[in-house]
Amino acid sequence: MFRMNEHQQTLMEFMRQQSDKLLVQTLQHIGLTFISLFIAVLIGLPLGIYISRVRKLSGPVLGIAGILQTIPSIALLGFMIPLLGIGAKPAIVALLLYALLPIVRNTHTGITGVDSNVKEAAIAMGMNKWQVLFKVELPLAMPVILAGIRTATVINVGVATLASYIAAGGLGEFIFGGISLNNTNMILAGAIPAAMLAILFDFLLSLLQKLNFRKVKGAVKIAPVLLLILSCFYFIPSAYGSKLTAGFTPEFMGRQDGNLGLVSKYRLKIHTIVISDAVMYKAAQEKELDVISGYSTDGRLKAYDLVVLNDDKKIFPPYYAAPLVREDALKKFPQLETTLNKLSGLINDSVMTELNYRTDYLHQTPERVAKDFLQAKGLYKAPQQSNGEVVRLGSKIFGEQYILTNMYSMLIKGYTKYGVETKTGLGGTKIVFDAMTNNQIDVYPEYTGTGLLAILQAPRNVINRLQSSKDSTYAYVKAAFAAQYKIKWLKPIGFNNAYALMMRRQQANELHIKTISDLNRFLNTK
Amino acid sequence: MIKVSNLVKTFGQTHAVNNISFVVAKGETLALLGTSGCGKTTTLKMLNRLIEPDSGTIEIDGQNILSQAPELLRRSIGYVLQNNGLFPHYTVAENIAIVPNLLKWNKAKIETRTNELLEKLHLPKEYLNAYPAELSGGQQQRVGLARALVADAPVLLMDEPFGALDNVTRSKIHAEFKLLDELKRKTIILVTHDVQEAFLLADRIALMDKGQIVQIGTAAELLFNPANDFVKDFLKEQHLQLELKTIKLGDIWQYLPADGRRINTSQLAANAGVWEALDTFKFYPRENINIINQQTREVRSVTFDQLMSAYSRFKNHVPHE
Ligand SMILES: Nc1ncnc2c1ncn2[C@@H]1O[C@H](COP(=O)(O)OP(=O)(O)OP(=O)(O)O)[C@@H](O)[C@H]1O
Ligand SMILES: [Mg+2]
Numbered sequence: 001m002f003r004m005n006e007h008q009q010t011l012m013e014f015m016r017q018q019s020d021k022l023l024v025q026t027l028q029h030i031g032l033t034f035i036s037l038f039i040a041v042l043i044g045l046p047l048g049i050y051i052s053r054v055r056k057l058s059g060p061v062l063g064i065a066g067i068l069q070t071i072p073s074i075a076l077l078g079f080m081i082p083l084l085g086i087g088a089k090p091a092i093v094a095l096l097l098y099a100l101l102p103i104v105r106n107t108h109t110g111i112t113g114v115d116s117n118v119k120e121a122a123i124a125m126g127m128n129k130w131q132v133l134f135k136v137e138l139p140l141a142m143p144v145i146l147a148g149i150r151t152a153t154v155i156n157v158g159v160a161t162l163a164s165y166i167a168a169g170g171l172g173e174f175i176f177g178g179i180s181l182n183n184t185n186m187i188l189a190g191a192i193p194a195a196m197l198a199i200l201f202d203f204l205l206s207l208l209q210k211l212n213f214r215k216v217k218g219a220v221k222i223a224p225v226l227l228l229i230l231s232c233f234y235f236i237p238s239a240y241g242s243k244l245t246a247g248f249t250p251e252f253m254g255r256q257d258g259n260l261g262l263v264s265k266y267r268l269k270i271h272t273i274v275i276s277d278a279v280m281y282k283a284a285q286e287k288e289l290d291v292i293s294g295y296s297t298d299g300r301l302k303a304y305d306l307v308v309l310n311d312d313k314k315i316f317p318p319y320y321a322a323p324l325v326r327e328d329a330l331k332k333f334p335q336l337e338t339t340l341n342k343l344s345g346l347i348n349d350s351v352m353t354e355l356n357y358r359t360d361y362l363h364q365t366p367e368r369v370a371k372d373f374l375q376a377k378g379l380y381k382a383p384q385q386s387n388g389e390v391v392r393l394g395s396k397i398f399g400e401q402y403i404l405t406n407m408y409s410m411l412i413k414g415y416t417k418y419g420v421e422t423k424t425g426l427g428g429t430k431i432v433f434d435a436m437t438n439n440q441i442d443v444y445p446e447y448t449g450t451g452l453l454a455i456l457q458a459p460r461n462v463i464n465r466l467q468s469s470k471d472s473t474y475a476y477v478k479a480a481f482a483a484q485y486k487i488k489w490l491k492p493i494g495f496n497n498a499y500a501l502m503m504r505r506q507q508a509n510e511l512h513i514k515t516i517s518d519l520n521r522f523l524n525t526k
Numbered sequence: 527m528i529k530v531s532n533l534v535k536t537f538g539q540t541h542a543v544n545n546i547s548f549v550v551a552k553g554e555t556l557a558l559l560g561t562s563g564c565g566k567t568t569t570l571k572m573l574n575r576l577i578e579p580d581s582g583t584i585e586i587d588g589q590n591i592l593s594q595a596p597e598l599l600r601r602s603i604g605y606v607l608q609n610n611g612l613f614p615h616y617t618v619a620e621n622i623a624i625v626p627n628l629l630k631w632n633k634a635k636i637e638t639r640t641n642e643l644l645e646k647l648h649l650p651k652e653y654l655n656a657y658p659a660e661l662s663g664g665q666q667q668r669v670g671l672a673r674a675l676v677a678d679a680p681v682l683l684m685d686e687p688f689g690a691l692d693n694v695t696r697s698k699i700h701a702e703f704k705l706l707d708e709l710k711r712k713t714i715i716l717v718t719h720d721v722q723e724a725f726l727l728a729d730r731i732a733l734m735d736k737g738q739i740v741q742i743g744t745a746a747e748l749l750f751n752p753a754n755d756f757v758k759d760f761l762k763e764q765h766l767q768l769e770l771k772t773i774k775l776g777d778i779w780q781y782l783p784a785d786g787r788r789i790n791t792s793q794l795a796a797n798a799g800v801w802e803a804l805d806t807f808k809f810y811p812r813e814n815i816n817i818i819n820q821q822t823r824e825v826r827s828v829t830f831d832q833l834m835s836a837y838s839r840f841k842n843h844v845p846h847e
Contacts, residue, residue, distance in 0.1 A: 117609045118614065124600055124611075125601070125605065140614065
């Protein structure tokens, strides 16, 4: 009765089907890589030359470039948003900062490494300092400088995958979309071209580097032209105009109860960019985005003064949240099920929103929020002595999951003798669910909608049959998970988990937009 | 003519050049000779302003070089470096054409001049498109010389130009150097720490020590009229050989037996050194050598023993010894 997808799609089929997107993303990726590389060369080359003249500065400049290099990419992208907003600009600046060090360093090394005898001969024959630079120092330093540019290119191809976090596009859209949608083909469709780009550019630059003096003269002249052409790739796809801009998460983009439904049921046409959940709300508040996808219980709704648009055609069905537990863990820990079920029915929508608000906006720790709540409900008990057996809890990377995991951890420690080990921050759905099927974790909170659409990837006729009912969906996924994965859905926690479209309250009021249909009407009026 | 007066250069505590003055006449070759670190290179580099002097003046043909634009000055002075300083990314032809290009010569002129020099310096034309790394050390040094000569600058500065060569190659290039007509009309300053080289190639020698010139004069003046013990000691090790090279057969003419010419023997001109005559006896020990005095057309014939006795009688009559 539970049929798998009738047909398991192959990678080639996926790539063929998504070839438009793949092409756009690849071009964006190449464009991002080379625009930033081009600017990095424009800045790095003169800077490297300058510090090889003013030796006092070489230490500090190389030091600063080195420090920039060690800032984690995600953090650097995060720093950029308040300064430059989202999209291409901050991504290019971040990439450029990474590319700077190898270029500056190698230019400096190359130029200071030129044989002083040769340099002296050049001066002694009557060359001025520019002639010495362009006819002697740069040509002789060129192999070393090219090696630096080569390193920078490979770094940039890699870091550019993260540009999709701040809506700058690139192959990261497939990679991170695939991770949150549990779609291996999608991940590979992004990762393989990205790896191939890195190998290809590395290879081409290594050829350039190996050219002898005879040929290198011409090659160095066409390099800037080539760099410019490759940079232009980025601007081809994004010639696009719309009154409002939407920012959707990769997961939302790929789900039937997400963007696919918006397009098929509402016929919504809006300029859409893909962005990570972590920066989406901030970008909406900063007016970089006008419409975003989010969860109806998200605390940031309140924090950033956003309103949910009424889903008048009912494409965002509500789903339950419930703990998922491996069946063998339930056998090993007999008290586990009853303990976890203590939370069932206690958290409704407004309670969950309030709890989220406390972590997202008031910046209270998930631990404190969890403990306060359990104490208020009279459920909190001081931890017992552990008997050495350990339950492994997991969670995805966002506030609500952290709070729930903390509550479960406190309940288990208070009501049983089991120890608890938490593995929080397990990326998206694919990562946390793979961790569970591979017996790395025993428990994590999941949503039945995600179970149905992302994990089971239920066929269209099944989805239609369930008619967006949360109870029938719960029953379906419970049975299917037991049969396919030997994983049990425990009792629903209580609150609904549903997607929602949100706008800034002020803008929604000004434009008189209350429902998604209102939004569509506004977009369609000229 | 080059006129250097009271030149001083200090690097921190080091008095690299300490009040040096000398004059080099037009067409003359002066060797700057001395031990390592005595300030030869520093002196030379001040002449084309690779190093700026602390004080003192330098005139070339009556012009104060310190008031000229350094780039223009340098294009009028040939410079040969110890490690040749050829551009590794330029072919031989391109290396030679550097100064002509700076002087904006046309292509045809550069090509004609390059070919002329290659011939004079015994470099095969096939090397024109080779890179310096593909040449031997001796060939590289010849290209370095060609590069310095190509624009026919009236002044040539050479910093240990043959220092990196093996003995055989060096002797060969020395011989060619002496015969090269391009060099005969040039004013040359040659830095070396090789006494033999200085004696062989220079008209006059400036012996330097600790940033100063100890004695300046011809080879014979230094050898037979040393200013002090330093000069004497400096030449002591190779004294006999230098002497035999410095004393010409003409100098000992009056002590040679006044016999007429013999037939079927080797011949030497009277302006050859005694060393050359000894070299000839090395191959024909039992023979006579005919020595020809070009001015008087007189010929005297000597055996090895007769040559040696004439030499020692000459030595006993040399003043100041
Ligand atoms: N740029 C410089 N900075 C500091 N000291 C220097 C510099 N150039 C030369 N000197 C010092 O000045 C002195 C003279 O150096 P110079 O190069 O003129 O000697 P040299 O006679 O050419 O010796 P060599 O035969 O070893 O080439 C040396 O003590 C040297 O260490
Ligand atoms: Mg020297």
